[in-house]
Amino acid sequence: MRRDWVILKGRCDNLKKLRYLLNRRVIQVLSAIGSNSYFKGFIDGKIYTGNSKKVCVPFMNCYSCPGARMGCPIGSLQAFLYSAKHKVSYYVIGFLTLIGVTMGRFVCGYLCPFGLIQELLYKIPSPKLKIPERLKYFKYVFLILFVVLLTVIWRGPAFCKYMCPVGTLEAGIPLSIANSSIRAATGNLFLLKVLLTVIIMLLSIITFRPFCKVICPLGAILAFFNTISIYRYEVDKSKCTSCGLCHRKCKMNVKVYENPNSLECIRCGECKEVCPTNAIKSVIKIKE
Amino acid sequence: MIYNIYYGERVKGDDSLKKVIRIALLIISVVMISIGINRGETLVLLNKAIRV
Numbered sequence: 488m489r490r491d492w493v494i495l496k497g498r499c500d501n502l503k504k505l506r507y508l509l510n511r512r513v514i515q516v517l518s519a520i521g522s523n524s525y526f527k528g529f530i531d532g533k534i535y536t537g538n539s540k541k542v543c544v545p546f547m548n549c550y551s552c553p554g555a556r557m558g559c560p561i562g563s564l565q566a567f568l569y570s571a572k573h574k575v576s577y578y579v580i581g582f583l584t585l586i587g588v589t590m591g592r593f594v595c596g597y598l599c600p601f602g603l604i605q606e607l608l609y610k611i612p613s614p615k616l617k618i619p620e621r622l623k624y625f626k627y628v629f630l631i632l633f634v635v636l637l638t639v640i641w642r643g644p645a646f647c648k649y650m651c652p653v654g655t656l657e658a659g660i661p662l663s664i665a666n667s668s669i670r671a672a673t674g675n676l677f678l679l680k681v682l683l684t685v686i687i688m689l690l691s692i693i694t695f696r697p698f699c700k701v702i703c704p705l706g707a708i709l710a711f712f713n714t715i716s717i718y719r720y721e722v723d724k725s726k727c728t729s730c731g732l733c734h735r736k737c738k739m740n741v742k743v744y745e746n747p748n749s750l751e752c753i754r755c756g757e758c759k760e761v762c763p764t765n766a767i768k769s770v771i772k773i774k775e
Numbered sequence: 776m777i778y779n780i781y782y783g784e785r786v787k788g789d790d791s792l793k794k795v796i797r798i799a800l801l802i803i804s805v806v807m808i809s810i811g812i813n814r815g816e817t818l819v820l821l822n823k824a825i826r827v
């Protein structure tokens with residue numbers, strides 16, 4: 488009788504996990520396709536110039552991707568920082584604040600196409616490693632140095648130009664394949680960016696979301712809002728036994744039972760699924 | 776939700792402060808977006824796409 492119960496419980500747990508994975512994966516795939524749905528661009532090697540380019544997506548998705556129908560917030564932020572006329576973009580900063588205060592890093596876990604690519608690569612069977620905790624602070628350095636300081640000093644989008652693997656993968660590589668004039672214009676800088684992208688992709692096989700943990704400037708911005716966002720996690724202290732299972736299962740290495748709204752939490756929801764007492768729950772509310 | 780780390784009690788002062796920050800940021804963000812649209816910032820983004 489007890490054995491039957493254990494088997495039944497195991498099956499229920501697997502079904503629960505499958506349901507959660509399908510939901511999140513389906514949303515991630517829909518988001519990736521929806522934000523890059525100008526398929527003609529991939530064939531012609533030209534980017535979309537319609538009215539929706541006025542609007543930003545809330546995640547890293549290159550503006551120059553042939554399929555992109557909207558702009559990247561980090562690219563847009565830099566475009567204003569180096570422009571002679573505007574300098575500061577009320578629109579982009581307001582948009583990022585709105586996304587941050589409503590959703591926090593939910594967009595990283597559910598909407599970001601580059602996050603999806605990294606997660607799929609992580610599924611390739613291989614020895615898995617954890618990134619040292621200290622490296623997570625590098626994303627704040629990249630945000631201040633590349634997105635703000637060097638963009639203003641060099642009067643150009645420093646992060647997009649010299650680093651962004653999202654741009655290289657989504658825009659640089661497809662455009663250079665489909666457009667001969669762009670292919671002819673590529674040089675050593677492009678090759679270096681391709682190398683960086685390949686390194687990040689290879690690292691994604693052995694460690695979970697290395698770009699999000701160490702480099703992503705948008706993740707660094709949204710992280711500040713995680714503790715106060717309207718969508719957040721709560722731990723019911725009367726149910727929590729501090730067993731630490733949520734921490735062991737968390738691929739972002741968050742101690743959920745101590746700090747459910749950590750700056751690193753991407754709201755993937757895996758902790759909620761594994762909690763044996765259902766102590767972790769997501770809430771949407773302005774009040775505490 | 777903030778807890779007193781020794782006794783597991785909620786610290787009410789911090790909770791209400793967070794609520795105020797949340798509402799303030801919501802209002803500020805909406806105002807900033809409106810100012811940005813009125814300044815024609817969205818057109819700058821569109822022109823950037825056309826230039827590329």
